[in-house]
Amino acid sequence: xxxxxxxxxxxxxxxxxxxxxxxxxxxxxxxxxxxxxxxxxxxxxxxxxxxxxxxxxxxxxxxxxxxxxxxxxxxxxxxxxxxxxxxxxxxxxxxxxxxxxxxxxxxxxxxx
Amino acid sequence: xxxxxxxxxxxxxxxxxxxxxxxxxxxxxxxxxxxxxxxxxxxxxxxxxxxxxxxxxxxxxxxxxxxxxxxxxxxxxxxxxxxxxxxxxxxxxxxxxxxxxxxxxxxxxxxxx
Numbered sequence: 001x002x003x004x005x006x007x008x009x010x011x012x013x014x015x016x017x018x019x020x021x022x023x024x025x026x027x028x029x030x031x032x033x034x035x036x037x038x039x040x041x042x043x044x045x046x047x048x049x050x051x052x053x054x055x056x057x058x059x060x061x062x063x064x065x066x067x068x069x070x071x072x073x074x075x076x077x078x079x080x081x082x083x084x085x086x087x088x089x090x091x092x093x094x095x096x097x098x099x100x101x102x103x104x105x106x107x108x109x110x111x112x
Numbered sequence: 113x114x115x116x117x118x119x120x121x122x123x124x125x126x127x128x129x130x131x132x133x134x135x136x137x138x139x140x141x142x143x144x145x146x147x148x149x150x151x152x153x154x155x156x157x158x159x160x161x162x163x164x165x166x167x168x169x170x171x172x173x174x175x176x177x178x179x180x181x182x183x184x185x186x187x188x189x190x191x192x193x194x195x196x197x198x199x200x201x202x203x204x205x206x207x208x209x210x211x212x213x214x215x216x217x218x219x220x221x222x223x224x225x
Contacts, residue, residue, distance in 0.1 A: 004155075031211050043201070043215040056210040090155055094211050099144050099163060101213060103156040 002027065004093050004104035012110045018079040021107045025072050025093030031055075032074040033101070034066060037088040046089075049074050078109075086111045114139045114206055118216035125192055126224050133187040133219045135202035140180040146213070147176050147187050148201045156201065160187070164207075192223045 005024045013019050025032050033056075034046040045058040049068035066076040072093075078085055088108050092101040115138045125131055135145075144163045148156040160169045160176040162185070168177040175188040185202055199220045203213040 006155075033211055033213070035213075035215075042217050043203075043213075045212045045214070048211050050211075056212050058212070088153070092156075092211075092213075100146065100158050100161050101211065102158060103148070105155040106153075108153070 004091060004102050006089075006091055006104040006107050008107060009105065010108045010110075012112060013081050015081055015083060015111055017081050018077060019081060019109060020075055020077045021089055021091075021109070023074045023076075023091035023093075023104060025074070025091075026095065026102055029093035029095045029102075030072050031094040031096075032068060032072065033092045033094070034074070034076050035090045035092065036060075037090060037106075038086075043090070046076065081111045083111050085109065114142075114204060114209075114214045116202060116204055116214050116216035118200075118202060118219050120219060121217065122220040122222075124222045124224065127192060127194060129192050129223075130188070130190050131192055131221075133189070133200050133221070135185040135187070135216050137183045137185075137204055137214075139206065140183055141207050142180065143205045143207050143209075145176075145178055145185050146203050146205070147174075147185075148203060150199045150201060150218070152199075159200075189221075192221075194223050194225050197222050 033048040048056040068074045088106045090106045146161045147159045162178040173190040199218045201218045203215045
């Protein structure tokens with residue numbers, strides 16, 4: 001079974017721009033969660049989608065949004081980028097028959 | 113609000129040593145606890161998962177234990193090797209948190225040849 005894939009792997013954007021990141025979960029997994037990892041704050045939960053519905057949301061501003069498609073692929077969007085949005089963005093997928101969450105390799109976003 | 117702490121933040125040991133990484137949490141109402149490994153700039157690799165009803169799990173040289181009453185979990189690594197060098201993270205899933213994981217800050221482990 002293929003693992004969780006994330007595209008692109010690296011991204012450089014300018015402050016004020018917007019960005020869209022993509023995550024493809026393990027085949028058959030319907031839950032996709034997104035996390036932001038920074039040296040200062042560690043790993044923080046952004047949101048979770050299950051069957052195209054947002055089930056849970058972390059404490060991030062409205063500039064961070066996401067969606068999930070019928071094939072379980074998920075995208076997250078960050079509008080009006082700030083320097084502090086520079087981070088590794090990780091997504092995780094989980095199946096209904098398992099307790100484990102599986103993470104992708106991440107997208108490294110740099111905002112200049 | 114669940115808070116997860118990992119001590120020490122960094123650890124350096126000679127190859128061959130047995131070592132213990134610690135994870136403490138404030139809310140014992142957890143659904144499960146998962147230990148991950150992260151290599152620099154990479155994603156997370158799941159090592160072990162302990163369900164709420166379990167006390168420990170083992171995989172090869174790794175053993176993880178869970179004591180909800182004291183709010184602690186430990187990851188035991190036997191006969192450490194240089195390839196074990198990485199950051200180790202513990203993460204908790206609460207009963208009312210859906211699939212949301214709350215992470216500790218991690219322990220950065222270096223195993224010297």
